[in-house]
Amino acid sequence: MSTSGKIAVAGVVAAVVLFWTVGFWAGLLVLIGVPAAAYLLLDSSQRRRLRGVSRNRKQIGR
DSSP states (O other): OOHHHHHHHHHHHHHHHHHHHHOHHHHHHHHHHHHHHHHHHSOHHHHHHHHHHHHHHHHHTO
16 A cells, blocks of 8 residues: 555544544544644745645646
8 A cells, every 4th residue: 555545544544533532523623723733834935845846746647
């Protein structure tokens, strides 16, 4: 299994456990809020670099 596949499976397992322990809406808030807060904590040069990486990945798959 690829690395991205393992990450996806771990994310699904974490979501199921989180929904089961704290409820759907609180779990959804955590699953969306944590990555959003992490992105907002990056400075502008790091955000620019992150956007550039995702653009390059899209161009490779053309």
